[in-house]
Amino acid sequence: MSLLRKKSWWQQIVRSPIAIIFLLGLSIMFAFAVHDRYVVERDMADRRAKSEAELERETDRRSELEKKVEKLNSEQGIESEIRKNFDVAREGETVVVLVEEDRSMIEPLPLSSQKLPIWRRFLNFIIPW
Numbered sequence: 001m002s003l004l005r006k007k008s009w010w011q012q013i014v015r016s017p018i019a020i021i022f023l024l025g026l027s028i029m030f031a032f033a034v035h036d037r038y039v040v041e042r043d044m045a046d047r048r049a050k051s052e053a054e055l056e057r058e059t060d061r062r063s064e065l066e067k068k069v070e071k072l073n074s075e076q077g078i079e080s081e082i083r084k085n086f087d088v089a090r091e092g093e094t095v096v097v098l099v100e101e102d103r104s105m106i107e108p109l110p111l112s113s114q115k116l117p118i119w120r121r122f123l124n125f126i127i128p129w
Contacts, residue, residue, distance in 0.1 A: 013019060071077035082088060087097065116124070 072081060
């Protein structure tokens with residue numbers, strides 16, 4: 001019989017309103033803690049995705065720079081870079097330089113060589129046709 005009394009005594013403690021309120025408060029605290037950890041995990045996942053994308057961009061850039069360095073290590077690469085940046089030619093080659101015409105040197109032609117009478121110029125000023 002004493003065994004049944006102990007069992008009923010524990011059941012009374014677990015089923016008491018104070019114990020239920022305590023367990024409910026504890027579960028709410030755990031829920032907030034889990035939510036905070038979830039937010040931190042999402043933030044870290046976003047950071048990781050951004051870092052991986054940046055790593056991919058840097059890897060691509062590195063491969064492009066390595067190709068450029070390989071090209072510049074060859075004789076043709078050096079020559080093409082010099083030709084691109086400077087106006088040079090090899091022996092026997094000719095360089096053609098195209099120069100734009102200077103527009104400031106060209107004088108504008110007058111619209112009309114005749115001089116209009118004063119009354120006509122006044123009308124043109126008031127009512128432009």
